[in-house]
Amino acid sequence: MLPIRTPRPALAAVALAVSLTACTAQAASGPSGAQAPAGTAAPVKVTVAKKEAGSPVTVTASGGTLTAVKVVDADGGTLKGRTGAGGTSWVSDRKAAPGTSYTVDVTSRTADGKESTARSSFSTPEPGKVNKVTLAPGKNTTVGIAQPLSIVFDLPVTRKADVEKQLKVTTSNGTEGSWGWVKDYSGRDRVDWRPREYWKPGTKVTLEADLDGTDSGGGWFVRDYRTGFTIGAAQIVKVDLDSHRLTVQRDGRTVRTIPVSGGTPGGDKRSWRGTAVLMAKEGTINMNSETVGLGDAYNKDVDYSMRLTWSGMYAHAAPWNAAYFGKANHSSGCIGMSNENAASFYASVNVGDPFEIKGRETKGTVAEGNGYGAWNLSWSAWKAKSALA
Secondary structure, eight states, rough: OOOOOOOOOOOOEEEEEESSSSSSOOOSSSSSSOOOTTSSOOOOOEEEEEEOOOOEEEEEEEEEEEEEEEEEESSEEEEOOEEEEGGGGEEEEEETTOOEEEEEEEEEETTTEEEEEEEEEEEOOOSBBBEEEESSSSSSSEEEOOOEEEESOOOOOOHHHHTTTOOOOOOEOOOOEEEEEEEEETTTTTEEEEEEOOOTOOOOOEEEOOOOTTTOOOOOSOOEEEEEEEEEOEEEEEEETTEEEEEEETTTEEEEEEOOOOOOOHHHHHOEEEEEEOOOEEEEEEEEEEGTTOSSOOOOEEEEEOOOTEEEEEEOOOGGGGGTTOOOOBSSEEEEEOOHHHHHHHHHHOOEEEEEOOOOOOOEEEOOOTTTOGGOOOOOHTTSTTTTT
């Protein structure tokens, strides 16, 4: 007679590998390689791999499937993720950030339906350098139809494609646009998002910059950024330096014409041409010619100052130049007008309004980084400046 053998429960061991960024390996939950008691599920083995910061958290299972993965930082923030086909892998949507501690809780199920859990933790090293940004326009502002979304970085960005992938622009009407990388007048790296054509009035624009955990090449980002703004009236300022006239158009209709005087022909006092964007309404400021390389030509307080470029071109009141308004260009590069006209014009224009400037005696076109000169590039040329083009 053959002996009768009593079958024992089949046990499948589930192995989990957690791939992390620049982390320090921590002991897995439960003794590694321990034998499971008869009739119980095998313990889960969790392995924390050592990789550089900036990678997503990855969990994989062999001999079973993942039923739950939770990755939480020290502040209680959760790294959400998704399970791959077959349920044997999980990848976080976001990258693990530098200088952060995480706890990873994993629940898995063996082929015979038994579940087990494991916990591990890891910390990523503090970043050597932290990159920060300056956003324009300001949050919850209303701006003109030429205003780009602009991001200036404190530190160099050599991994531009990696950064650009983390920037998401949403508009209320599906506006077509593109990022373009430029060198800011300050010398810092900058990326602007401009639409193909001037914005439609009323458009609402939002930016989600999920940069936390991204390496710019010059430093790490350790936070995300959010901003949003609204587009105001369809207003265009046209400046003809040959006829010495400034014309304001609103909704396609001319609503005002002002006699002006632009930069003196010949030499460095000429004005810029092309499309400049009103960057700021600065009120009364001191203008010193030595700051723009024109020696000691002037040093005075100027009223109703409207900045058009970083290099120092403004529209402003210039009562000392009254004899030339509407007749000749006789300024040090700015667009001057009477006090009365400057006051009312200052009140009517908006940051982000385009100034379309033309004239034979000008010194060149406004560059992309000298204020907001992106409109002086064709659409195809602008799109080519994207790191993802």
